[in-house]
Amino acid sequence: MPADSQIIEGEGSFDESSITGESIPIHKSKNHNIYAGSINTTGYIKAQINTSPGNSVLDNIIKLIQQAQGKKPSIQNLADLISSYFVPVVLVIAAVTFIVWMLWGPQPQFNYALLTSISVLVIACPCAIGLATPTAITVGLGKTASNGILVKTPDVFENLGNNTDIVFDKTGTLTEGKFEVADFKFSGKKLEKQKVVSLIYALEKKSTHPIAESIVKFIEQEYDFDNLQDEIQDFKNIQGMGMKAKYNGKQLLIGNLEFLKQSGIDVGQDAYNLRNGGRTVVAFAYNDDVESLIVLEDKINEQSKELIEFVKSKGIKTWIASGDNDEVVQNVADRLGVDFAYSKMLPDQKYDKIAKLQKEGKKVMMVGDGINDSPSLTLADIGVAMGSGSDIALTSGDVVLLGNNVGKIKKLFEDGKKTLRVIYQNFFWAFLYNIILIPVAGGVIYPIWGVILNPLFAGLAMALSSISVVLNSLRLKIMK
Incomplete structure (x- = not known):
């Protein structure tokens, strides 16, 4: 249907799954509303548009999507937040290191001050912190x-x-949005079971309704039956209700309980009780006697x-x-x-x-x-x-x-929990590395062993810290 409308003539079954999400076509007749985007699967109708352009149910759904998109929170990047504080702090530490060595360091003071401050800057490069999140996320997404x-x-x-x-x-x-037969009951009043199954199959085979398709599939899998389709006469589909036909001059009816009731057939209270729990009941009558009740439910x-x-x-x-x-x-x-x-x-x-x-x-x-x-x-x-x-x-x-x-x-x-755990591990090791090695690069071990960290080794340590973060992230691939 191109627009929201109201039926003014005729009747039909409408697939409104694009609006309601439900798979069963809904029978509608005069004065019923129909929605843009729904499909008339059977029947003929004349309808009058009752909404202005841009105000259909479908249009309103799209507007809601746009509103929701506007309310989506932005992704909080923890690594960027940490880096925004970490870099200035490291610069301050490097400056303090330079000053301390210039004031109290041994000769040549400038050389020691320059080497240690450069080592602090090199070893504290926030590569590992910057890699902690994206590497884990990348591997996690692939996982x-x-x-x-x-x-x-x-x-x-x-x-x-x-x-x-x-x-x-x-x-x-x-x-699953697909009906399955939960029970197939036979009364045995006038027909044997195989004849009942064969007649039901012949009738339902003529319909494309989801319930009919489920019954046909069930019979094909569970029962032996005769091909009686050519012997069915005067077939008529009653929109939203069921079907009727004749076989050897006898009337056949199959459909919902209301359809048989309107046709003057008493299906009995037990048939209505079968609908408890939200199940659907289809009744089959031969010559005004109910021969079978078929119970269906949407498969979990x-x-x-x-x-x-x-x-x-x-x-x-x-x-x-x-x-x-x-x-x-x-x-x-x-x-x-x-x-x-x-x-x-x-x-x-x-x-x-x-x-x-x-x-x-x-x-x-x-x-x-x-x-x-x-x-x-x-x-x-x-x-x-x-x-x-x-x-x-x-x-x-x-x-x-x-x-x-x-x-x-x-x-x-499970995968989300593992990915987060790896991200936090990456941050832990990156911070532990900095907590331990920044003081070493600043020269705290010089008074004890008389050595300072060469900037070349500081660069190597920085590279190894980044490699360790990447390797830790790659572990996600083999985690079960």
Whole structure:
């Protein structure tokens, strides 16, 4: 759809995944609103544009992204901050060294004063301090990339250590956004099981709906069936409800429970009970008798539970912010042990939730995919985009997980911790080197052993300190 509109005639199923992030097409008819960027997968509609240019839901999402980008903190470069104080201090030390040798040093005083002050300047060259961060970051970025994690901003490693909350989108992150058959029930009233399976397959094979595709795939993997597609007659697709047809003069109906109820068929209370926990139920009726109930649920990403357990063990609070309905979201939260769950959330509401957490002093990671998550990904202290997400989501995220594997966030935490540890080690050794060798270069050992450090050896020591920092950073490559 080119613009936000309202349907004034007809009906159809709309893929709004670019707006809501949810994969199931939504059936809409007269007086329903449709959004720019959504796709009419089936049906015919006539719609009237109800927003001015630049004010569509999609436009507002893009504006939120721009606002979030404006609030992004600049990367704090610790090495530059240290160097800004370190260099003047070293200059002062070198000057004091020169004066002390000129006043109290042995003859030739000027020569000793010049050699020692130059040695101080050479040995205190802040190369090791300057290399401490970039070498570790460079190797750390390469390490994470080899694990299928693209870190786009180096400050991610530092922010990981301060992370207090993680907000997950549901579909395509914690779940795969693909339906799987959880149960396939048969009543055996008039037909044997293979005949029921064959008729369901023949009907669902004629549909491109995600639920139909899941049922077809399940039957192909689990059951023997007959090819009855050519024997199905008078097939008709009922938008947003189901399908009906005839077989040997008998009526076939398949679809949601409301569809069968409207068709005058009593599916029974047990069928409605099967929907508990946010599951979807598809009923199949042959000649007004319910022959089968198919229970489907959005498949939980295999790595999700392990990830939730890992981040909770670190004291991090977990949230779900999803556009899906209450039952489905709460079901996923319960199955994974997520601390807080919010449903029916629009993009701006997700954005506001993260902004509120940040105002409370929380450091927030957002994990999501789809355009609807882009504002939140950009606003969050760390935005993690799934590799299967839309292009705008990938550009908004600080981190991109390739292969749509949310479990890689655990590896991100581990690699980030190792990288920070190496940076701090680099700083430690660089400072220890200066603390020990600057006094030596200044001549403190002269009264004891009668020697001073030659500037050539000072230069060698300075080079070795830089090499040690680089070698320590390279250890990240072999760390497990």
